[in-house]
Each structure stands twice: as C-alpha cells, then as structure tokens.
C-alpha cells in the first residue's frame with residue numbers, strides 16, 4: 231500500500247485525478263513558476279530551521295508548541311490546513327501533541343498571514359474519513375477522468391490530461 235503523504239492529501243483536495251496519478255507513481259516534473267516561487271519562499275522564510283523529515287512526511291518547522299507549514303499563497307487553504315492536520319495526526323500517533331500553524335506569504339512576499347490549526351475530535355474524525363477515501367481512490371485500477379478547470383493550466387499534469 232502506498233504511504234499517504236502530505237502532498238497526496240493536498241492533491242486529493244485539489245484534484246482526485248492528480249491524487250491518483252501521483253500515488254501511482256506517474257510523476258511529472260513541475261517547473262511552473264508557481265512551484266519555483268514556492269521553493270524560493272521555503273528558502274527565504276526567515277526564521278526557518280531545517281526541514282524535519284520522518285517516515286513519509288516532511289515538516290517545514292517544528293517548535294515547542296507548533297508544527298509550522300509555509301505556503302506561498304492562500305489559494306488552497308483548505309488543502310494546506312488538511313495537510314497540516316495530517317502531520318499533527320501522525321505526530322499524535324507517536325505521542326507528540328502539538329498545534330499547527332500555517333504561514334502564508336502575501337503577494338508582495340513582505341507580509342505573511344498566520345492560521346492556527348488544531349487537531350480536535352471533530353477535525354480528526356474528518357481527517358480519518360478523508361484518509362479512508364484516499365486509500366479507496368488510489369487503489370482504483372485507473373485514475374478518475376480529468377475534468378478541465380482553470381487550475382489545470384498550472385498543473386504539472388496538464389499535458390498528460392489534455393494534450
């Protein structure tokens with residue numbers, strides 16, 4: 231069984247086709263400007279310490295009270311929050327309980343917005359349902375049919391899906 235990663239959760243919210251393709255190892259290099267900006271922001275986040283990686287997840291930063299995830303825009307807050315919840319959930323399984331903080335850079339890259347994410351009973355229940363759905367989705371023999379939406383233009387799978 232494919233290990234669920236934060237990226238996979240993000241893709242599940244973004245697009246089920248993308249989630250299936252990534253889970254089934256059909257990975258395309260994404261050199262879009264969006265991705266390059268995202269990588270650059272990770273590098274300049276001023277108070278960032280080294281990424282923390284364990285098992286199949288990578289945390290941008292972990293402090294005494296928080297797991298911090300850095301995002302380049304607030305265009306996909308739902309998936310970013312869910313991704314962070316998943317990290318909190320995995321840590322909780324290991325006996326480490328923390329809150330989550332999502333740091334989103336605004337367009338001018340000078341300011342950032344912060345959102346607190348808490349793994350409570352309700353959010354954990356919702357997360358477990360989504361994890362079960364993801365396992366079912368990625369076990370399907372083929373990906374869901376792609377449906378064109380404006381977000382597809384910025385997706386690494388655009389040519390795969392539509393050209």
Ligand code: SF4
Pocket residue numbers: 244245246247248376377378379381382383385386387388389391
């Ligand atoms: S191009 Fe569109 S349909 Fe295809 S994987 Fe990307 S977001 Fe999904």
